[in-house]
Amino acid sequence: MNQEQAALRTRTLLWVWTLFVIFVVYLPVFCSALASLTKSRYFLFPIRKWSFDWWDKTMASIEVSTLVKTSLMLAGSVTVLATIIGFFGALAFARYNWKGRSLFQKVVLLPIFFPQPVLGLALLLWFNALGLPLSWHTAVIAHLVWIAPVITLVIAIQVYGFDPVVEEAAFDLGASRFQVMKEVTLPMLWPGIWSGMLFAFLLSWGNFPLSLYTSGADSTVPKWLFTKMIAGYTPMVPTLGTMSTLGAALVLSIGGVAVILARRRSN
Amino acid sequence: MESHALQIQDSAISGAVKKSRGPLLTPGARCALPVIVLLLLGFAAPLTAVIAYSFAEPHSFNVFSSFSFANYAEIFNTENTVWMSFLWSLSLAAVTVLMLSVIAYPIAYGMVYVFGRWSGLVSTLFVFPLFISENVRLYGWVLFFIKNGVFDGTLNLLGGADAPEVLYSPGIILFGMIYTYLPYMLFPLVLGLSLLPRDVVDAAKDLGASRYQVWREIELPLAMPGFMIGLLLTFVLAVGAIAESKVLGGQSVIVLTHDIEVSFTYAQNWPLGSALAVLITLITGGLTLFMLFKLDLDRVLGRK
Amino acid sequence: MSETALMGVSRQKLLLDLVGVRKTFDGFNAVERIDLSVMEGEFFTIVGPSGSGKTTLLRMLAGMDQPSEGAIYLRGESLNDMPANKRPTCLVFQSLALFPHMTVGQNIEFALKMRKIAPAARKERALELMRVVRLPETYYSKNVMKCSGGEKQRVALARAFTYDPEILLFDEPLSALDYKLRKTLEKELKDLHRETGKTFIYITHSLEEAMVMSDRIGVMRDGRLVQVGTPEEIYTKPSDKFVSEFMGEVNIVRVRPDGSGRYKSEDLAGSFTVNAPASTDGYVVIRPEFLRFLALPSDADNCLTGRVHNEYSLGSRVQYQVRVGERMFLVEQPRRQSFGGGDVTIGWDAADAIFVAE
Numbered sequence: 001m002n003q004e005q006a007a008l009r010t011r012t013l014l015w016v017w018t019l020f021v022i023f024v025v026y027l028p029v030f031c032s033a034l035a036s037l038t039k040s041r042y043f044l045f046p047i048r049k050w051s052f053d054w055w056d057k058t059m060a061s062i063e064v065s066t067l068v069k070t071s072l073m074l075a076g077s078v079t080v081l082a083t084i085i086g087f088f089g090a091l092a093f094a095r096y097n098w099k100g101r102s103l104f105q106k107v108v109l110l111p112i113f114f115p116q117p118v119l120g121l122a123l124l125l126w127f128n129a130l131g132l133p134l135s136w137h138t139a140v141i142a143h144l145v146w147i148a149p150v151i152t153l154v155i156a157i158q159v160y161g162f163d164p165v166v167e168e169a170a171f172d173l174g175a176s177r178f179q180v181m182k183e184v185t186l187p188m189l190w191p192g193i194w195s196g197m198l199f200a201f202l203l204s205w206g207n208f209p210l211s212l213y214t215s216g217a218d219s220t221v222p223k224w225l226f227t228k229m230i231a232g233y234t235p236m237v238p239t240l241g242t243m244s245t246l247g248a249a250l251v252l253s254i255g256g257v258a259v260i261l262a263r264r265r266s267n
Numbered sequence: 268m269e270s271h272a273l274q275i276q277d278s279a280i281s282g283a284v285k286k287s288r289g290p291l292l293t294p295g296a297r298c299a300l301p302v303i304v305l306l307l308l309g310f311a312a313p314l315t316a317v318i319a320y321s322f323a324e325p326h327s328f329n330v331f332s333s334f335s336f337a338n339y340a341e342i343f344n345t346e347n348t349v350w351m352s353f354l355w356s357l358s359l360a361a362v363t364v365l366m367l368s369v370i371a372y373p374i375a376y377g378m379v380y381v382f383g384r385w386s387g388l389v390s391t392l393f394v395f396p397l398f399i400s401e402n403v404r405l406y407g408w409v410l411f412f413i414k415n416g417v418f419d420g421t422l423n424l425l426g427g428a429d430a431p432e433v434l435y436s437p438g439i440i441l442f443g444m445i446y447t448y449l450p451y452m453l454f455p456l457v458l459g460l461s462l463l464p465r466d467v468v469d470a471a472k473d474l475g476a477s478r479y480q481v482w483r484e485i486e487l488p489l490a491m492p493g494f495m496i497g498l499l500l501t502f503v504l505a506v507g508a509i510a511e512s513k514v515l516g517g518q519s520v521i522v523l524t525h526d527i528e529v530s531f532t533y534a535q536n537w538p539l540g541s542a543l544a545v546l547i548t549l550i551t552g553g554l555t556l557f558m559l560f561k562l563d564l565d566r567v568l569g570r571k
Numbered sequence: 572m573s574e575t576a577l578m579g580v581s582r583q584k585l586l587l588d589l590v591g592v593r594k595t596f597d598g599f600n601a602v603e604r605i606d607l608s609v610m611e612g613e614f615f616t617i618v619g620p621s622g623s624g625k626t627t628l629l630r631m632l633a634g635m636d637q638p639s640e641g642a643i644y645l646r647g648e649s650l651n652d653m654p655a656n657k658r659p660t661c662l663v664f665q666s667l668a669l670f671p672h673m674t675v676g677q678n679i680e681f682a683l684k685m686r687k688i689a690p691a692a693r694k695e696r697a698l699e700l701m702r703v704v705r706l707p708e709t710y711y712s713k714n715v716m717k718c719s720g721g722e723k724q725r726v727a728l729a730r731a732f733t734y735d736p737e738i739l740l741f742d743e744p745l746s747a748l749d750y751k752l753r754k755t756l757e758k759e760l761k762d763l764h765r766e767t768g769k770t771f772i773y774i775t776h777s778l779e780e781a782m783v784m785s786d787r788i789g790v791m792r793d794g795r796l797v798q799v800g801t802p803e804e805i806y807t808k809p810s811d812k813f814v815s816e817f818m819g820e821v822n823i824v825r826v827r828p829d830g831s832g833r834y835k836s837e838d839l840a841g842s843f844t845v846n847a848p849a850s851t852d853g854y855v856v857i858r859p860e861f862l863r864f865l866a867l868p869s870d871a872d873n874c875l876t877g878r879v880h881n882e883y884s885l886g887s888r889v890q891y892q893v894r895v896g897e898r899m900f901l902v903e904q905p906r907r908q909s910f911g912g913g914d915v916t917i918g919w920d921a922a923d924a925i926f927v928a929e
Contacts, residue, residue, distance in 0.1 A: 014374075026392075028411055095298075098293045206400040238406070241406065245403065252391075
């Protein structure tokens with residue numbers, strides 16, 4: 001019995017600690033949501049008057065709708081490009097055994113193991129030196145440098161579980177290279193590709209340090225929020241932050257269900 | 268070992284391709300091409316430019332036409348404050364990494380061994396914050412700790428005491444960094460621990476190892492690849508952190524990245540900023556390369 | 572051979588006693604109320620198909636899983652509260668569970684290191700054990716992952732012996748090896764058992780393996796011990812159809828009394844003489860080597876007529892598939908001329924067949 005008691009105690013402690021950390025992780029998110037529901041111009045807790053006024057104002061704001069549009073275009077472009085680049089990158093990473101593979105694997109990881117603000121600043125200097133005007137287009141490139149490697153890894157994990165012998169079998173049965181890709185490789189890798197797209201979209205949507213330095217006069221949601229945090233608080237800051245968080249949660253749940261369905265189908 | 272079989276079947280397919288299209292790159296190299304081009308233009312080139320500027324004359328744009336170590340000298344000149352940001356960034360990062368390993372290890376252990384079917388949900392809960400930009404999450408803490416904020420307000424409600432002033436101090440910056448980089452420590456640890464076969468732990472216990480001995484002799488050494496990745500990732504990201512000091516710290520501490528930003532923007536001293544960026548790159552890149560060449564990525568990521 | 576083993580066992584003392592041991596996982600009964608006694612120095616083998624609960628039983632003996640009900644006694648004292656690292660048992664895993672980051676020597680010495688034995692003494696013991704399991708001394712500092720399958724097996728064995736546990740538990744340790752190596756190691760294990768005099772509890776899904784090594788065998792099915800006995804007993808007196816089928820390829824005919832002292836079958840012509848009082852329904856089990864070709868139907872107690880369908884060489888013997896009506900019978904006999912396709916008569920004596928009641 002002693003043994004079981006000890007195991008139970010460990011189990012309980014681990015749960016308590018984990019739940020406590022989860023609580024801390026979500027506490028500020030919750031605080032933002034609270035601050036968005038106050039009627040007054042300044043946040044005072046406990047809230048005297050609750051209202052959705054700032055939600056309405058944020059929804060109606062033309063400035064905010066421009067921001068959201070820019071953020072969506074940015075995240076959309078990054079998703080498409082990063083998924084394509086990452087898909088092929090993942091094949092090179094985990095599927096083919098080519099001469100430079102081991103080196104390639106390390107090179108791909110370098111941008112992930114690099115502080116993003118420094119990467120953003122280096123790109124700022126680079127774009128300036130080239131004379132490129134900064135806009136959300138340049139931010140797409142900046143996001144890709146970081147996100148495409150991440151997506152490569154996400155898809156590579158799926159590719160590791162894929163037995164290349166089935167490609168050989170299809171090839172042997174008379175399929176062309178293109179047909180092998182379309183009929184065998186792609187369908188088997190769909191779950192990984194879906195997760196990759198989901199990650200790409202969400203990471204781009206929530207990215208702050210790269211957008212901050214590389215999008216020039218165009219502002220994304222995180223970047224705009226930052227400027228307002230530093231100077232000029234309005235309850236629209238927690239409101240838009242909360243909206244952005246809820247949007248990401250919605251995309252994650254829809255995407256998560258899609259990934260689970262894709263996985264079920266491919267099994 | 269396994270790679271031989273792959274290689275054979277690879278060359279079979281590439282051989283067939285070669286017949287029809289003549290000698291191109293191997294399929295692997297062709298697939299790697301988009302990533303390589305992207306990283307050449309978006310990663311290697313900017314870093315090269317930064318290196319080039321770091322040797323230009325201070326406050327000039329004379330890249331390649333002048334060569335000087337003046338920028339580096341300026342960083343380590345004790346009359347300036349730049350070296351202090353350097354020290355702050357490095358020490359904040361080191362403490363962050365230490366604290367995170369203590370905080371994340373039990374959670375990772377639970378996710379691998381204890382939580383069972385709940386560990387999927389737990390990991391989703393820890394992944395999700397990665398999709399909320401760090402400034403939004405950090406700003407939530409401002410609303411929590413600020414005067415008349417959630418913490419202060421709750422204390423006032425309960426007993427009338429005022430909450431201590433914690434915002435705009437080095438301590439809160441550290442807290443913010445620990446908070447932001449938790450997932451980057453947690454998931455590599457989970458990866459590392461899940462590489463550890465359950466039987467091996469059972470065998471060690473069976474042979475008489477106590478719980479602590481199992482941890483020291485078996486768990487830790489075998490989970491080391493994941494642990495190393497976590498340490499490295501959090502350290503590297505924390506060295507370059509800036510949002511924490513801007514949002515929570517009220518610039519009570521000037522971090523390294525902040526100095527780079529100032530040189531690249533208001534001060535228009537590209538060479539100085541570049542020299543700083545080069546130093547950061549040397550530290551993070553050196554550590555990363557050292558680690559990557561010690562790790563067998565195929566084993567860590569899934570081929571085993 | 573097995574008689575002396577049996578006598579040896581019966582003289583010895585009771586070591587392990589399992590009383591009503593049961594294990595439930597999420598409402599599924601992996602092991603159902605097992606009662607079993609194991610004697611000191613015995614080589615006891617548990618056989619059963621995968622999923623029969625044998626590994627769970629072994630893990631409970633090792634202290635890695637706790638019984639949901641019942642108790643395990645070692646010389647009359649309950650082991651239930653004793654964790655794996657305190658029990659005088661050691662398990663050799665199916666996966667071997669070698670420590671991949673250590674050398675051969677470090678693996679073998681692990682248990683001693685955990686007990687804070689001085690390095691020199693540890694090394695001495697490790698080298699001694701390496702001699703016992705026939706590993707060259709030079710392997711002491713070899714990376715364990717660079718060893719071959721058979722060598723790893725030996726390392727795992729030596730590791731289990733280091734701290735002198737009273738009971739060694741084996742979870743199908745030979746299943747991953749090729750046939751020849753398995754045969755060699757089976758014999759070595761048997762020798763090791765004799766030389767060390769320790770109690771071995773071994774599980775396997777191969778009855779053949781169990782037959783070669785064990786003093787006694789327990790057959791498990793669906794979490795229950797169906798039969799416990801010496802290899803001889805299991806072979807000659809299987810307690811039910813499952814055990815007899817588990818013995819390898821056999822011919823089984825379902826029969827019921829015909830009222831006149833003999834048995835008849837539903838799908839075969841004629842009636843049969845069986846060495847059992849013709850009172851209950853049951854099965855007649857005939858091993859292929861006891862079925863033979865008859866010149867005259869009266870050459871054996873029972874006979875059937877059929878056609879040779881196929882033949883497989885077993886080296887010096889041949890296994891014939893004989894079709895009788897809708898059924899196939901296996902006949903294993905020394906090599907002889909082929910039959911040319913005509914009808915053949917096969918038969919067996921009542922004394923060679925086994926009757927198991929339904």
